[in-house]
Amino acid sequence: MSRKKLLITGGAGFIGGNFVQYMVDKYSDYDVVNLDLLTYAGELKKHSDIENRDNYRFVQADIADRETISSLFEQEQFDYVVHFAAESHVDRSITDPAVFVRTNVMGTQVLLDASRKDGISKFVHVSTDEVYGELDFDPSVFFTEETPLQPNSPYSASKASSDLLVRAYYETFGLPMNITRCSNNYGPYHFPEKLIPLTISKVMNEQKVPVYGDGKNIRDWLHVWDHCAAIDLVLHQGVNGEVYNVGGHNERTNLEVVKTIIHTLGKSEDLIEFVADRLGHDKRYAIDPTKLENLGWKPTYTFETGIAQTIQWYIDNTEWWELILSGEYRN
Ligand SMILES: NC(=O)c1ccc[n+]([C@@H]2O[C@H](COP(=O)([O-])OP(=O)(O)OC[C@H]3O[C@@H](n4cnc5c(N)ncnc54)[C@H](O)[C@@H]3O)[C@@H](O)[C@H]2O)c1
Structure with a gap:
């Protein structure tokens, strides 16, 4: 069998980083x-154990840089593209929406053009x-996959826009593609600005x-390794x-998540401080993953097993997140 060439964008980030390791x-x-462009959210220390493997290579580039991306595609002739690179933090999209449009919408369109031109076999x-x-x-x-798109934050609006472009490249040009829509992920190498790693570090x-707010907003948590298996x-x-929703029926309020972490680490709930609610804060997300289950996927983690493993990972890898919190990882 001939070797396949796989491009993973955003593989220095949280989910893309776990997926790079999974595939390598x-x-x-x-x-x-x-x-990966190595924005504030990207770092390569997580790949120190695979960086010298024959089947792995890192390229620093901006997905919105049309010239660089198209010459890379011409040179490499990729078979598959799995596209994670994005601005991903809702709070940042409220303070600076423009970069979300540039990366998430325009960057995706640049990748779609290059993928179409080079005749790749699949764009995920x-x-x-x-x-x-x-x-x-x-x-x-x-x-479900039929739920209408009604994004509420600049982040989700930029992601919905990119989804529509991907769909249009399938309908108009026949680009072989799938879109996956996943619930909130957690697990190793999660950047400590997001709820679970932020809470663990605090x-x-x-x-x-x-x-x-009152902490009652509900999210549906999925372990990042279950997400990697779904994308594979x-x-x-x-x-x-086709579009596939990815989620494992692990709904928890934000307050439940925070309390679970506090109790597991043997600390007091007095650490909780309620702050002014996020603008446009979505009440609840919950996924029906039946379509993906019918394709053969099943999550292997419950929230209880996954959160315990994740907390232990942050205890064992203090150095990784402390370098990020201190800003030293940028050096
Ligand atoms: N984190 C979640 O819970 C979650 C849930 C569902 C879907 N997603 C989606 O999964 C993808 C990955 O999310 P994540 O949490 O790993 O994000 P992340 O912020 O941890 O990583 C994003 C990566 O993209 C890179 N990047 C940003 N702009 C770039 C550019 N212009 N060119 C090249 N690289 C660039 C960053 O350097 C970083 O390494 C995103 O598309 C996100 O929308 C995330």
Whole structure:
């Protein structure tokens, strides 16, 4: 069998970084190119154990840089593209929406043009359940692939826009593609500005933990390794043109998540500090993953097993997140 060439964008970030490791380990007959701009959210220390592997290579580049991207595609002739690179933090999209449009919308379009021109076999666009907007608290209602797109934050609006472009390149040009829409991820190498790693680091340092509003907003948590397995399946078996929702029915309020972390680390709930709610804060996200389950995917982590493993990972890898918190990782 001939070797395959796989481009992973955003592989210096959280989910893309876990996916790079997953693919490099699992497919020795794939040449994996990790393309990342190394914004504040990207760092390569996480790949120190694979950086010298024959089937792995890192390229620092901006997905919105048309010239660089098209010459890379011409040179490499990729078989597959899995696209994670994005601005991903909702709070940052409220203070600076423009970079979200540039990277998430324009960057995706540059990749789509290059992929179309080079005739790749599959483009997997990694998106988010946030494009569907919010659900109310009725526990019997879930996001399905047919739920209308109603994004509420500049982040989710930029992701929804990129989803529509990917769909249009399939409909108009026949680009072989899938879109995955995943719920909130957690696990190793999660940047400590997001709820779970932020809370773990604050609690370990005995600092106050900020909780938005009354803490009752609900998220559906998925371990990042279950997400990696889902994308692997979609890449190889997804029906062209289809959207797949990814989620494991692990709904928790933000307050429940914070309390679980505090209790596991044996600290006091006095650390909780309620702060002014996020603007446009979506009430609830919850995924119906039936379509992906019918393709053959099943999550392996419950929230209880996943959060315990994740907390232990942050205890064992204090140096990794302390370098980020101090800003030293940028050097
Ligand atoms: N984190 C979640 O819970 C979650 C859930 C569902 C979907 N997603 C989606 O998954 C993808 C990855 O999310 P994440 O949490 O790993 O994000 P992240 O912020 O941890 O990583 C993003 C990566 O993209 C890189 N990047 C940013 N702009 C770039 C550019 N212009 N060119 C090249 N690289 C650039 C960054 O350097 C970083 O390494 C995103 O598309 C996000 O929308 C995330």
